[in-house]
Amino acid sequence: xxxxxxxxxxxxxxxxxxxxxxxxxxxxxxxxxxxxxxxxxxxxxxxxxxxxxxxxxxxxxxxxxxxxxxxxxxxxxxxxxxxxxxxxxxxxxxxxxxxxxxxxxxxxxxxxxxxxxxxxxxxxxxxxxxxxxxxxxxxxxxxxxxxxxxxxxxxxxxxxxxxxxxxxxxxxxxxxxxxxxxxxxxxxxxxxxxxxxxxxxxxxxxxxxxxxxxxxxxxxxxxxxxxxxxxxxxxxxxxxxxxxxxxxxxxxxxxxxxxxxxxxxxxxxxxxxxxxxxxxxxxxxxxxxxxxxxxxxxxxxxxxxxxxxxxxxxxxxxxxxxxxxxxxxxxxxxxxxxxxxxxxxxxxxxxxxxxxxxxxxxxxxxxxxxxxxxxxxxxxxxxxxxxxxxxxxxxxxxxxxxxxxxxxxxxxxxxxxxxxxxxxxxxxxxxxxxxxxxxxxxxxxxxxxxxxxxxxxxxxxxxxxxxxxxxxxxxxxxxxxxxxxxxxxxxxxxxxxxxxxxxxxxxxxxxxxxxxxxxxxxxxxxxxxxxxxxxxxxxxxxxxxxxxxxxxxxxxxxxxxxxxxxxxxxxxxxxxxxxxxxxxxxxxxxxxxxxxxxxxxxxxxxxxxxxxxxxxxxxxxxxxxxxxxxxxxxxxxxxxxxxxxxxxxxxxxxxxxxxxxxxxxxxxxxxxxxxxxxxxxxxxxxxxxxxxxxxxxxxxxxxxxxxxxxxxxxxxxxxxxxxxxxxxxxxxxxxxxxxxxxxxxxxxxxxxxxxxxxxxxxxxxxxxxxxxxxxxxxxxxxxxxxxxxxxxxxxxxxxxxxxxxxxxxxxxxxxxxxxxxxxxxxxxxxxxxxxxxxxxxxxxxxxxxxxxxxxxxxxxxxxxxxxxxxxxxxxxxxxxxxxxxxxxx
Amino acid sequence: xxxxxxxxxxxxxxxxxxxxxxxxxxxxxxxxxxxxxxxxxxxxxxxxxxxxxxxxxxxxxxxxxxxxxxxxxxxxxxxxxxxxxxxxxxxxxxxxxxxxxxxxxxxxx
Numbered sequence: 001x002x003x004x005x006x007x008x009x010x011x012x013x014x015x016x017x018x019x020x021x022x023x024x025x026x027x028x029x030x031x032x033x034x035x036x037x038x039x040x041x042x043x044x045x046x047x048x049x050x051x052x053x054x055x056x057x058x059x060x061x062x063x064x065x066x067x068x069x070x071x072x073x074x075x076x077x078x079x080x081x082x083x084x085x086x087x088x089x090x091x092x093x094x095x096x097x098x099x100x101x102x103x104x105x106x107x108x109x110x111x112x113x114x115x116x117x118x119x120x121x122x123x124x125x126x127x128x129x130x131x132x133x134x135x136x137x138x139x140x141x142x143x144x145x146x147x148x149x150x151x152x153x154x155x156x157x158x159x160x161x162x163x164x165x166x167x168x169x170x171x172x173x174x175x176x177x178x179x180x181x182x183x184x185x186x187x188x189x190x191x192x193x194x195x196x197x198x199x200x201x202x203x204x205x206x207x208x209x210x211x212x213x214x215x216x217x218x219x220x221x222x223x224x225x226x227x228x229x230x231x232x233x234x235x236x237x238x239x240x241x242x243x244x245x246x247x248x249x250x251x252x253x254x255x256x257x258x259x260x261x262x263x264x265x266x267x268x269x270x271x272x273x274x275x276x277x278x279x280x281x282x283x284x285x286x287x288x289x290x291x292x293x294x295x296x297x298x299x300x301x302x303x304x305x306x307x308x309x310x311x312x313x314x315x316x317x318x319x320x321x322x323x324x325x326x327x328x329x330x331x332x333x334x335x336x337x338x339x340x341x342x343x344x345x346x347x348x349x350x351x352x353x354x355x356x357x358x359x360x361x362x363x364x365x366x367x368x369x370x371x372x373x374x375x376x377x378x379x380x381x382x383x384x385x386x387x388x389x390x391x392x393x394x395x396x397x398x399x400x401x402x403x404x405x406x407x408x409x410x411x412x413x414x415x416x417x418x419x420x421x422x423x424x425x426x427x428x429x430x431x432x433x434x435x436x437x438x439x440x441x442x443x444x445x446x447x448x449x450x451x452x453x454x455x456x457x458x459x460x461x462x463x464x465x466x467x468x469x470x471x472x473x474x475x476x477x478x479x480x481x482x483x484x485x486x487x488x489x490x491x492x493x494x495x496x497x498x499x500x501x502x503x504x505x506x507x508x509x510x511x512x513x514x515x516x517x518x519x520x521x522x523x524x525x526x527x528x529x530x531x532x533x534x535x536x537x538x539x540x541x542x543x544x545x546x547x548x549x550x551x552x553x554x555x556x557x558x559x560x561x562x563x564x565x566x567x568x569x570x571x572x573x574x575x576x577x578x579x580x581x582x583x584x585x586x587x588x589x590x591x592x593x594x595x596x597x598x599x600x601x602x603x604x605x606x607x608x609x610x611x612x613x614x615x616x617x618x619x620x621x622x623x624x625x626x627x628x629x630x631x632x633x634x635x636x637x638x639x640x641x642x643x644x645x646x647x648x649x650x651x652x653x654x655x656x657x658x659x660x661x662x663x664x665x666x667x668x669x670x671x672x673x674x675x676x677x678x679x680x681x682x683x684x685x686x687x688x689x690x691x692x693x694x695x696x697x698x699x700x701x702x703x704x705x706x707x708x709x710x711x712x713x714x715x716x717x718x719x720x721x722x723x724x725x726x727x728x729x730x731x732x733x734x735x736x737x738x739x740x741x742x743x744x745x746x747x748x749x750x751x752x753x754x755x756x757x758x759x760x761x762x763x764x765x766x767x768x769x770x771x772x773x774x775x776x777x778x779x780x781x782x783x784x785x786x787x788x789x790x791x792x793x794x795x796x797x798x799x800x801x802x803x804x805x806x807x808x809x810x811x812x813x814x815x816x817x818x819x820x821x822x823x824x825x826x827x828x829x830x831x832x833x834x835x836x837x838x839x840x841x842x843x844x845x846x847x848x849x850x851x852x853x854x855x856x857x858x859x860x861x862x863x864x865x866x867x868x869x870x871x872x873x874x875x876x877x878x879x880x881x882x883x884x885x886x887x888x889x
Numbered sequence: 890x891x892x893x894x895x896x897x898x899x900x901x902x903x904x905x906x907x908x909x910x911x912x913x914x915x916x917x918x919x920x921x922x923x924x925x926x927x928x929x930x931x932x933x934x935x936x937x938x939x940x941x942x943x944x945x946x947x948x949x950x951x952x953x954x955x956x957x958x959x960x961x962x963x964x965x966x967x968x969x970x971x972x973x974x975x976x977x978x979x980x981x982x983x984x985x986x987x988x989x990x991x992x993x994x995x996x997x998x
Contacts, residue, residue: 060936
C-alpha cells in the first residue's frame with residue numbers, strides 16, 4: 001500500500017523521469033523483439049522493421065500509459081496551464097479584448113457589491129440581527145420622531161412583543177487622558193440605556209460591557225478603532241481612567257471591531273457611555289432622563305422568539321395610543337412605526353426595505369453586466385475555436401481524446417477568467433478609491449466604508465469560476481464535440497444562425513445601453529456644472545466656516561463659553577479683509593437640521609395641520625453675513641437678547657403659509673406645541689436652500705442664539721481677501737484666546753457644504769464610470785461579433801480574395817453588418833436617452849428636458865469607439881491568406 | 890496457424906494476470922509468452938499491453954521493479970501481488986461463466 005502511494009507521488013513530482021522510464025521500457029521491448037526475430041533467422045534490418053510494426057505507435061502507447069494513472073490529471077493540468085498561457089500569448093488582440101471584458105464585468109461586480117453590501121446587506125454584528133426593529137414616531141407633518149427617556153420607559157413597560165428595548169442618543173464629547181492639561185479631542189459617543197449590549201447580544205473583545213445596575217456608573221466602553229488609534233491595542237487599558245468632558249470614567253471594555261454602532265451614514269461611535277452619566281458628559285443636559293420633552297433617544301427593540309414585525313407593530317400602536325391619551329399636548333395623533341434594524345439603518349435617508357431593494361437592483365444590474373461580458377467573451381472564444389480547428393484536428397488525429405481537448409479548452413477559459421480577475425483588481429481598487437475620494441471630509445469617522453473583505457473575496461472567486469464555466473463550456477463542447485469536422489459544418493448551418501442572431505441582438509442591446517449610460521453621464525456632468533454655479537440663496541465664495549464646541553472642554557461652563565465667543569467675535573472682526581462675521585447653530589446645507597412645529601397663537605391647535613419649519617439659532621447679523629436678504633422687517637439686534645418677548649424671523653414660505661393674505665410682521669407664534677414658547681415675528685427673509693440642493697421651497701425660522709445659548713456653533717466669516725489667508729488668521733485667533741481649546745472644523749464655506757454636493761458629484765462620477773464601463777464592454781461586444789463573423793465566413797472571404805476582391809470590399813463585407821447593428825443600437829439608445837432627464841428629475845439640476853449637447857456627444861463618442869472596434873477585428877479578415885483558408889476546408 | 894482475431898476489450902488484463910501468475914517477467918517476456926500460449930491467434934499491437942500494465946499496477950494488482958536481465962540489461966520486471974492473485978481468481982471465474990454462457994447461447998437451436 002505504502003509503495004503504491006510512493007509510486008504515485010513519484011509520478012506526480014518527477015513526471016519527466018517516469019515518462020523517460022516508460023520510453024526506455026518500450027524501446028527495450030522492441031529491441032528484444034527484434035533480437036528474437038534475428039534468432040529465428042530474419043535479417044537484422046527486416047527484424048527491426050517488423051518489431052516496430054508489431055509494437056505499434058510508441059508515442060501513442062506512452063501517452064496512454066501515462067494517462068493510466070489518476071494522478072496524471074494534476075500533471076496534465078500543469079501542462080494545460082502552460083499551454084493555455086502560451087496560446088493566449090499568441091493571440092494578443094483576442095486576449096486583451098476578452099480580459100478587458102471580464103475585468104470590467106468582475107470589477108464592476110466587486111465594487112458594487114462592496115459598496116452595496118456595507119449599506120444594504122451586511123447585518124449588524126449582534127446576536128440574531130433579524131429580530132431587531134427600530135421604533136420611530138410620526139405626528140402630522142412630522143415623522144421619524146425620536147423619543148424622550150420617560151417615553152422610552154413607558155413604551156418598554158407596555159410593549160409585550162419585545163424581549164428587550166434599548167435607547168441611545170449619539171453626539172460629540174470631549175475626551176482627554178487623565179493628565180492635567182491634556183488637550184481634549186472631540187469624539188462621537190453613544191449614550192445608551194444600561195441594557196444596550198446585553199439586549200443586542202454583543203460580546204466584548206476585551207474586558208466587559210456595562211449592564212444592569214450600571215446606569216449611573218462612571219464607566220466607558222471603547223470602540224476597536226479608538227482602542228487601536230489611541231492605545232495601540234494595549235490590553236492593559238482596562239481599569240485605566242479616561243476624562244470625558246473633564247470627568248473621570250473607568251475603561252471597562254472594548255467592543256469588537258465588527259460592531260460600529262447601529263446607525264447608517266452617521267458617525268462611528270468611539271465610546272459607549274451609560275446614559276445616567278449624561279450630566280457629566282453632555283453640556284446643558286440637566287433633567288434629560290426626566291423631561292418628557294427631551295426627545296433625543298433612538299429606540300431599538302428585540303422581538304420575542306416567534307413574534308413577527310406585524311405583531312410588534314400592533315403592540316407599539318397600543319403604546320402610541322396610551323402616550324397620546326396620557327400626554328395629549330405632546331403626543332396627540334402620535335403613531336409609532338416599527339422597521340427592521342437587521343442592518344444599520346438611517347430612515348432619514350430611506351426606509352431600510354427600500355435601501356435593501358436598491359441594493360438588490362444594483363447587484364442584479366452588475367450581474368447583468370457580467371453576463372454580457374461573458375457572452376462577449378464566448379463570442380470571442382467561438383471565433384477563436386473556429387480558427388483553431390486545424391490545431392484541434394491534428395491533436396485529435398494524434399490520439400488525444402475528446403475529453404482531453406475539452407479539459408484543455410476549459411483550462412484556457414479558467415486562465416482567461418483568472419487573468420480577468422487579476423485585471424479586475426486594479427479596476428476595483430480604482431473604483432473604490434474614487435468612491436472614497438467622493439466622500440466628503442467629516443468631523444468624525446464615518447460609518448460607510450466600502451472595503452474589501454473575506455465575503456467579497458469569496459464572491460469574486462465564485463464569480464470567476466462561474467464566468468469561466470459560462471463562457472467556456474459552450475465553445476469547448478463545440479470544439480471537442482463528437483464529430484468535430486462535421487460538427488463544424490453543422491454549426492455553419494442552422495445552429496450557427498440562431499447563435500449569430502443572438503450575438504447580433506446582444507450587440508444591438510449593448511450599443512443601446514452604452515449610449516443610454518453615456519448620455520446619462522453627460523447629463524450628470526452638465527448637472528454638476530449647473531449645481532456648482534446654481535443659486536442656493538446665498539453666495540458660496542469668499543467665506544470661511546469655523547465650528548467650535550467649547551463646553552466639551554471641562555473648564556468651560558456656559559458663562560465662559562459666552563465670554564469666549566464674544567472675544568472670538570471681536571478678534572475675528574478685527575482681522576484684515578473680514579467684511580462681516582456671525583455665529584449660528586447650523587449653516588444651511590451643512591447636513592444638520594432641526595425642525596419645529598409652528599402654531600399661530602390663538603389659532604388652530606391641530607397637530608396635523610401645523611407646519612413644520614427648519615429651525616436655526618443665529619446671532620445678530622448672521623443672515624446678512626450669509627447673504628440672505630430680509631424682505632420685510634429686520635434681522636436680530638443685540639437689544640433683542642434682553643427684550644421682554646422672544647422674537648423670531650421666518651422665511652417667505654412660512655410667512656405665506658401662515659398668513660397668506662397679510663403681513664407676518666408683529667404676529668405671535670407658538671413653537672413646538674399650541675402652548676409652547678411664544679415668539680413675535682420681527683422679520684421675513686428671502687427663501688433659500690436649507691437641506692438639499694434643488695429642494696422645493698421649505699418653511700424655515702430663526703430664533704436668537706443669545707437667548708438660546710449653545711456651545712456647538714459655527715461662525716461664518718465673510719472676506720474680500722483670500723480664504724486661505726483668513727483660515728490661517730482665524731486659527732491663530734482661536735489659539736491666542738485659548739491654545740488648549742480644540743477646533744472642530746475650520747474650512748471654506750464650499751468645503752463645509754461639500755456634503756450637500758456629494759450626491760451630484762457621486763451621480764456625475766458614477767454615471768461617468770458606468771459610461772466608460774458600458775463603452776468598453778460594448779466595444780468588446782462589437783469586436784467579438786466582427787471576429788465571429790470573420791471566423792464563420794472565412795471560406796467565403798478566402799474565395800472572394802482569391803477571385804480578386806479588394807481590401808475595402810472585404811472590410812465592408814465583414815464589418816458592415818456589425819456596424820449597421822451597432823449604429824442602429826446606438827440610435828435607439830439615443831432615442832431612449834432623450835427621456836432620461838424626466839426620470840432623474842430629483843438629481844439633475846438645471847438640465848433641460850432635452851439636452852442636445854449631452855445627447856450628441858454621447859452618441860458620437862460611442863459611434864467612434866464602435867467603428868474602431870469593428871475595423872480592428874475586420875482587419876484580420878483582410879489579412880487572411882486565401883490559399884491557406886481554402887486548404888483548410 | 891489460425892486466422893488472427895482481435896482481442897476482446899478487457900481480456901488483455903486477464904491474459905497478463907495469467908502470465909504473471911506463472912512467475913515474474915519483464916514486458917517483452919509477457920508479450921512473448923501470451924503469443925506462445927495463444928498460438929499467435931490474438932492480433933494485437935505489442936505496445937497496447939503497456940497501458941494495461943500501468944493500469945494494473947495502479948490498481949495494485951501487479952508490482953514492478955527495475956532489475957538486471959540475464960544478459961546484464963536494465964529491465965523492468967513485473968510480478969503479481971497478493972491482491973492481484975485474488976483478483977485473477979475472481980476474473981478467471983467471471984470469464985469462465987461468461988464464456989460458458991456465450992457457448993450455451995450459441996449451442997441452442
